[in-house]
Amino acid sequence: MENKSVFTFIKKYGLIVLLLALVLTGCSDLNKPIEENTTGFFNHYFIYNFSVLIKALADFMGGSYGLSIIIIxxxxxxxxxxxxxxxxxxxxEMQDKMGIMKPELDAIQKKYKGKKRP
Structure with missing residues (x-):
């Protein structure tokens, strides 16, 4: 099994993640609060509605924002x-199917081990 760690992920996809983060942070103005009339699809339909829901639930729970975030x-x-x-x-189910097929796959790999693709 391949050794998977955070460092191999960063080495492989780090530049893509960094560029994506830079593009997404450029989509909004960080100095303006998100309000009902804020432009931008994600801000208007997701962030604003979640913030209203968190605030309403926190008010219902006696001002506990942490508890409202946990409930949401x-x-x-x-x-x-x-x-x-x-x-x-x-x-x-796929693991079970692969377990059944493994002996056959091993036999095929052993049979064609020394041969190369054309």
Whole structure:
């Protein structure tokens, strides 16, 4: 199995992630607060609505922003849970299928080990 670490990921995709971060941070003005009339798709439809939801839930919880963020996070995780369970089930099924096919694949690899592609 390949050794996967954060450093190999950064070495491989670091420049792409850096460029993406620079492009996305350039999409908004950091000195202006995000309000109802803020331009930009992501700011208007996601960030503003989440901030309103967090503030409303915090007011309901007695001013606890941390608790409101935890509740919203749990709600989002519950909404996404069917997709995560389906992905996990599919992954386990694929592992079972690969376990059945592994002896055959090993035999084929052993048979063609010394031969090169044309």
């Amino acid at each position: 996070t749990l709600a989002i995780r519950l909404v996404l849970m069917p997709f995560m369970l389906k992905q996990t089930k599919s992954s386990l």
